[in-house]
Amino acid sequence: MYTQSMSVPDEAGSRTVQPLALSEPAERMARFDACIDADGRIEPQDWMPEAYRKTLVRQISQHAHSEIVGMLPEGNWISRAPSLKRKAILLAKVQDEGGHGLYLYSAAETLGTSRDQMLDALHSGRAKYSSIFNYPTLNWADVGVVGWLVDGAAIMNQVPLCRCSYGPYARAMVRVCKEESFHQRQGYEALLVMMRGTQAQRDMVQDAVNRWWWKCLAMFGPPDSDSPNSGQGMRWGIKRVSNDDLRQQFVDATVPQAKVLGVSLPDPLLKWNEERQHHDYGPIDWDEFWNTVNGNGPCNKERLATRVKAHQDGAWVREAALAHARKQEQRRMKEAA
Numbered sequence: 001m002y003t004q005s006m007s008v009p010d011e012a013g014s015r016t017v018q019p020l021a022l023s024e025p026a027e028r029m030a031r032f033d034a035c036i037d038a039d040g041r042i043e044p045q046d047w048m049p050e051a052y053r054k055t056l057v058r059q060i061s062q063h064a065h066s067e068i069v070g071m072l073p074e075g076n077w078i079s080r081a082p083s084l085k086r087k088a089i090l091l092a093k094v095q096d097e098g099g100h101g102l103y104l105y106s107a108a109e110t111l112g113t114s115r116d117q118m119l120d121a122l123h124s125g126r127a128k129y130s131s132i133f134n135y136p137t138l139n140w141a142d143v144g145v146v147g148w149l150v151d152g153a154a155i156m157n158q159v160p161l162c163r164c165s166y167g168p169y170a171r172a173m174v175r176v177c178k179e180e181s182f183h184q185r186q187g188y189e190a191l192l193v194m195m196r197g198t199q200a201q202r203d204m205v206q207d208a209v210n211r212w213w214w215k216c217l218a219m220f221g222p223p224d225s226d227s228p229n230s231g232q233g234m235r236w237g238i239k240r241v242s243n244d245d246l247r248q249q250f251v252d253a254t255v256p257q258a259k260v261l262g263v264s265l266p267d268p269l270l271k272w273n274e275e276r277q278h279h280d281y282g283p284i285d286w287d288e289f290w291n292t293v294n295g296n297g298p299c300n301k302e303r304l305a306t307r308v309k310a311h312q313d314g315a316w317v318r319e320a321a322l323a324h325a326r327k328q329e330q331r332r333m334k335e336a337a
């Protein structure tokens with residue numbers, strides 16, 4: 001299914017250009033541009049234009065928030081998983097998402113922003129996170145479909161980010177994608193088992209696919225023609241593949257998987273186009289997408305309230321960790337004196 005092998009080998013991309021002591025902005029800019037043109041990596045200690053830094057902070061922090069908020073729809077099902085095996089798998093998956101959020105916050109911190117600033121932006125509703133996590137997981141089939149389709153879409157989007165021009169983000173994404181690959185497979189396997197079960201189970205799977213399909217297509221972001229950040233993001237080697245091209249790759253990869261599973265995808269216009277060598281698909285409801293992105297989806301308020309409460313409830317842990325660190329520091333100073 002989806003693996004790291006989808007990433008194009010990229011010898012030049014692994015090169016790090018050593019910073020020089022350049023003082024003139026024009027020279028620094030030329031050096032930065034040359035590094036990007038050579039498909040090199042920008043590292044935290046390298047000079048970078050402010051707009052590049054801001055774009056990365058925006059994208060990486062939104063990505064981190066998506067991983068953390070993304071724990072909630074599936075987390076709801078840990079206590080209701082149908083067997084011990086499914087519970088253990090789901091627990092591991094949700095913990096992985098938490099880990100992805102932490103790598104990504106750390107990657108964003110290398111750009112000079114702080115964890116507190118990023119969390120404040122999330123908790124106050126200023127920061128975006130993926131639209132997809134504002135929809136409810138109504139039953140166990142939804143958990144399988146989230147693994148199959150939501151994680152499948154995430155991998156499609158994230159494998160090219162392993163070649164992002166910013167080193168810490170690219171390196172974080174390598175591990176994230178390996179884990180996402182397991183997440184996608186566990187979802188698909190859970191659905192295969194349900195499809196071999198009773199008619200009621202098969203109906204549940206089909207119903208879940210019907211509810212999630214279009215939302216997963218919208219996850220890739222607005223059409224290229226309405227994507228204000230794409231041009232510059234592609235020029236800087238942050239984004240490697242456009243929103244529409246990734247969406248098309250996802251549709252093409254998913255159609256045969258749906259066939260094996262025995263479900264239909266809820267789009268009467270979905271069909272193979274011999275000339276394009278791709279599947280055509282119907283129109284996406286962008287009004288619904290923007291409504292959700294702008295805070296008015298079915299679960300936006302609940303998701304944010306849950307995150308804010310978790311942060312407040314965890315205040316004592318942060319305080320205890322800081323008090324412990326202060327004590328250790330005092331002990332070290334005393335021993336050194």
Ligand code: BYC
Pocket residue numbers: 058059062063064066067070071097128129130131132150151153154157158218219220221222226227228229230233239243293
């Ligand atoms: N939801 O110019 P565009 C996961 C915003 S984690 C909400 O195309 P860009 C998983 C976009 O931010 C999934 N907002 O932007 C986790 C921009 O607004 P701002 C998250 C969206 O950045 C746990 C505006 O629309 N993945 O899958 O060039 C369990 C215009 O868009 C969305 C990532 O974050 C959306 N779906 O491209 C399971 C990957 N789409 O910021 C799974 C990294 C667009 O200008 N991010 N917007 O106010 C990216 O690859 C890119 O940022 C995007 C958007 C493709 C998402």
